[in-house]
Amino acid sequence: MTDRRQFRDLVSPAEARAAIDSLDLAPDPETVPLDAARGRVLAERIDAELDVPGFDRASVDGYAVRARDTFGADEADPIVLDRIGTVHAGAEPDVEVQEGTCAEISTGAVLPPGADAVVMVERTDETDAGIAIRTSVAPGDRVMVAGADVAAGSRAFGPGTLITPREIGLLSALGVDDVPVRGTPTVGIVSTGDELVRPGETLHSEAGQIYDVNSYTIAAGVEEAGGEAVLYPHAGDDYDEMEQLLVKAADECDLVLSSGSTSASAVDVIYRVIEREGELLLHGVSVKPGKPMLVGRLEDSAYVGLPGYPVSALTIFRTFVAPAIREAAGLPEPRTATVEGEMAVRERYSEGRTRLMPVGLVEDGSGDTLVYPVDKGSGATTSLVEADGIVEVDADTDYLAAGETVGVQLFSPDVRAPTLLGVGEDDPALSRLLDRLERPRYLDVGSRQGRRRLRDGVPDVAVVSGPSDRDTDAVDLGGWTREWGLVVPTDNPAGIDSLADLIDRDLRFVNRSTDAGLRASLDAELDRLADRRGTDRRDLTDAVDGYELTVKGFESPARKVIGGAADAGLGLRATADALDCGFVPLGTESVRVLADPDRTDKPGVVALDDAIESALDDVVANLAGFDA
Template sequence: MTGREFFTARTVGEALVGFRPERRTAVEPVPLDGALGRVPAADVRADAPLPGFARSTVDGYAVRAADTYGASDGLPSYLDLAGAVRMGAAPTVTVTPGRCAAIPTGAVLPAGADAVVMVEYTAETMPGTVEVTRPVAPGSGVVQPDDDVAVGAVLVPAGRPLRAPDLGLLAAAGVTTVDVHARPRVAILSTGDEVVPSDTKELTVGQVRDATASALAGLIREAGGDPVYAGIVPDDEGALRSALTDALGAADLVVVSAGSSVGARDETAAAVSALGEVWCHGLALKPGKPTMLAECAGVPLIGLPGNPLSALVVFRLLGVPLVRRLAGCDRPPPAPRVRARLARDLPSAAGRLDVVQVTVTEDPDGTCRAEPLFGPSALLSVLARADGYLVVPEPATGLDAGTDVEVVLHA
């Protein structure tokens, strides 16, 4: 390999499909109040049906459906009021032919009843007598004991991050803890002689603060991982190899924010090659061509370009899915997207995937418009201004203004 070559270059599609390390994080129990966004390690199944009893879904009267057949405004049915059902208690009344019981939403359906008439279609014309003006079928206004969840049904599946409704369903089923995959520990190792900590007050000429690490940490948290800052290493193969060895021993994924120069990339490639197997060095992607994917002692590693915009574009495309995969997530939530019309011509080159940052505005007629943002890949302000990004596929040589495009919105 010469100092200016990329070897084992891949497309983004090949990387997403082909680079799939087997590593998974350990399984740990967590209480429901700490389980949001965590990934169950196995399906959680119901030990009992939900809601567990027949209950009313409306305020009204529990009836035998047959007693309401033919009822109308002009010819109502009249039923004797047998009593009322109280919330949170077993019914003390029984509905027999020609009788009904007052019932609130959520209360237990009393014995003998098979439907509930909404209160809007009734009137108590005299004490103890209820007028019904609408017929109901058996089961109307009623949830059966296993309508929500049957015994043995999956409450929440393995491999999908838990959402707020999932926590509610688990609580209803009496599940108070869930076995989930631990959050992946993601070590962020910054490199470059010019890079200094972000809290550096005064910069000398040529120095830059480490902005990429903070942004990467945000993406890692969004993906469900725990970022760990592994420090800043100069462009020296020996120092980098030592830092990588330490990081690999304490992380589930190592992310190297490499220096921008060809020489710095060579140092990273040499250090990684000495510790493991490089799967890919170079992507058919703009921005983000000098990307490395490797596996060292069972720990996946991503070598990112030094330019911040490029690094974050690559990590969103490849790093975020990898963090989720390490956490056992094989059913990731879909990214929010919007259809829009491209505001201007967008040139591209065939054979590479172009990721273009855009702002999205809505015209008075409701049409969304995507305005491309251009700038060098060293400018983080381009990403900070963007509402999302669009992808120009490899075969395309560009997109014309007015083209209908799909914009993936930033969280």
């Protein structure tokens, strides 16, 4: 905990960009085969080395003629020519067209010597005397002369041309099978932290292990930006091990990125390696998140240290690093990398440094894009998929007003606003309905938060359960009921048969948070029990061991029970059923889907309404305790 670095001289985001720009990530150009050239960028100008077509070419099926032999021919008075042979496409002509003769010719075939025009077959007849030509043609008619499409020596492509299918087409026509392209920057990714385990390996939660989120995420970001990602085995916090790994990565890659360590000591080790073995250009940027960013050089490579929290790492990568990789690869920023929208709510901010604010997108009833802040704390990986991009807020901005237009840098060019934004209670029937929609987003913030957010005008729908005042002017799209109660171990070994048991006996309980509709149903039931006992709810809940122990998901209490950490948990009969637990029923609550009245015509809301109408019976059919 000693030797903690202070970030005394934070630089501005613009200075950080300049520092990264000063690193040269661009590898040497290379040559790739044509069938691997899509998405690459030409390293140099390409001039046509040959004429296209390479020969005078018939552009229709018909007869190759000497134009002057056809002068005067018309429908009424055809001229008859001797057919002396046939020229097929892809064959060298073995005939010469002389006065009074013609050669049958296919589209694309070489115009035979002597001929200077083609008569299309539709204007001819085969007769016993020969081929009757019913039209006169001029020299060059129905002939594409050599080089008419592309002339040898002409400029075909400039350097920097992005190769899409159509460029592949012209390169094919020119016979270019080795394509000189900008090199692909290789980006080494070093994740640090003793607690990290790669997905696919065994996770020991009891030892504080977590899955390494940044390595694959940043690798995917690198590849999306046109780089090639190289993953290195994760390093511990030992100086020698870290130095060896970073130097190896620097030897092998154009850019080295580190991330993943959340401990100050590991950051410090990296810091010392870069400072001693390379050159540290900056340490600390006046930006939130991302303050502890490092930029430097190591061997002949560039180095950027990303923050450890996934959203922070992706944000800093998106803002500072991806543009540099694109630039090195010669790729333009995709047109879809940014969108504009209006702030859905007012957002205050004044911390004296630039804020890279994670935001979500939602379309309002008119199809306009609204932008809302997603702030779950940088440690939350769920922010990754709940945010669509970031809004860069200047250090001297005090607040963004509702309705203010902002630019959003999307996390990926492929990101777009969801078709439906729902918030509220988590519920297994709802999950199945959502599966039937295209690209919905659902935030399980609980019924209470759901109602509040719907009133604030951000989401399209809120899904709520439990007792409610129905004080909103939301449109009710329908709903279902679900049986709730206590999830207990299989066969209910403790013989729990009512809520009173939790109060009167020595049992360990697991609750849901007050945002959950299910919790509101429990509290209402406790109120009734308190009434019957002539006391108040607080007296009862004080007697419940674990009443204050709340967990997040609708299955979480049941999972605590299964894990032996509790004797009973608040939950659904459907959950008890799915997880093979026992169940003590306490009631049935209603789940309602409420829509913002201005969004009922939005396609995603209509689709949800349709799904409730058409699929709800199916959906609840095999969910125990559910009723449509």
